[in-house]
Amino acid sequence: MGTILEIEDLDLKKGNKYIIKDFNIEIEQNLISVILGVNGAGKSSLAYVLMGLSGYKPERGKIIFKGKDITNCSVTERAKAGMTLAWQTPANFEGLTVREYIEIGMKNKSLFSVKEALEKVALDPVLYMNRVVDKSLSGGERKRIELAAVYAMHPDLVILDEPDSGIDILSLENIKKLILDFKENGSTVLLITHRDEVAEIGDKAFLMCNGKIINEGSPAEISDFFKDECSKCDHKGAPEKSLAKNERSE
């Protein structure tokens, strides 16, 4: 199994502050890789850099996707190459129906596949298909529709930015199942979260702290490290300390 995504020595600056610094990672094909990190660690910023959003052009570094350097590619080019992102807080679209929204990313548009995608996220197609993707949807409903839309795309790599946020605890199992279905269908998943109970479904996990990967291992190991170290750590805003700590423990 090869590497689908590689990030080398990436720096991202916002204003005069580094949000991501000396970032390196390799993501293996067809696995679920988890990026775990506290609020403000830079997880969403990383997702935006990967997707190539405006305002997120890296200062330095390279992004290699399926063997090709995509660092300077547009969002569209990245999507066409097989990558997509489910936003942590998805956008609203006045007038656009759920069906139209889901169909946008589908190569072969069919009502059947729209229904299937909605069923995957436990939304009744009859009730939701003709709703509008605007603020009349609840936060949790909007998140599920986002997941349904990326699911319908069958991407090679899907970046899920906190797919569990805003989703009630009862539906968490359903979301976990969906993430496993992505893998089943041949997608590679980059799962961003700050909840260790979600991280556990991954094949591999990375701990992100203040713009850097400071540890990697099995989801169980990284979850333990996260619980033991990050919860009581005073490093917030000072990654060097935590990095030093991590290196010390090795």
Place this chain on the structure above:
Amino acid sequence: MATKIIDEYAEMMKAYEQSGGKVGEFSNPNVPSIVISGNKVLGKNEVKGLIIEPTPTKDGVDVKITVKSGTKILYPMALCFGVLPKEGTQIINMEAYIEDNAGMNAISHCVFPNAEHIVHKMRYKVHIGKHSFFRYKEIHFHGDKGGVEVVPYTEGTVGEDSYFESTFTLKEGRVGKLDIKYNVDVEKGGKLELYSKVWAKDTDEVNIEEKGNLKGEEAKALIKSRVVLEGNSHSKVVSVVNASAPYSRGHVDCMEVVRDNAVAEAVPIVGVSNELAKVTHEAAIGSLDSKEIETLQARGLTEEEAIKVVVGALLK
């Protein structure tokens, strides 16, 4: 002469179809309809309880439409107005009487496929009786040269417990110059909804002035406008709700999206002269939301395709 009329009818139908209309409606005996090209009435179909009385004038046609008391027209009436030559003036004076306990839906397509210099003036007088409804949709299709001046003015009264909805849509081709005015009184328990959806390009000019007067107890009004502006186009939207009756409720919702060098103005005016009335407003002018565009790009659309989807949905 006869073949000329047939050709003209065929060309009107072609433009009607291009603007999204279904031509079959004009041959369906159950669908009330009228087709007016310049100042000629090319076709007309009445149904039970509906009287259509057109009178050709020098530059257009005066039309009186009456929905008789107690009649609800089953199929929406299809209207097609237009001017086929490059130049010309068309003045339509339409009086619509929706009597008591009556109702009708109507969809009007105004087509100017070859417009280089055309003036199209519409004067609507709408009288809606008690416990009645009238839903009117006007869809415009102009060519891409921008040579049309469209001036639709609507005055009207919405009677007790009645409903009037009017939607104006212009998103295909160039606008040219558009000057819309509404001035509608709403009586006790009546409800008024005005929607304007316009996509202005190049040097297009858009002027919208919509006014709802809530004169009766519990009268309601919603005025909603969506204008997308590109190139060097310009728009001004003035939305007015005056509430003078107890428990009357009004809301103004205006959103203008500007791109390129376009300029937009929004002026919501809300007047309340009864302490038990309430009118709210929201107005927003801004550029397209980059998060919306980038979301669609992340699904594989190009930037231009994404803009089309976002704008198309906004004006739907």
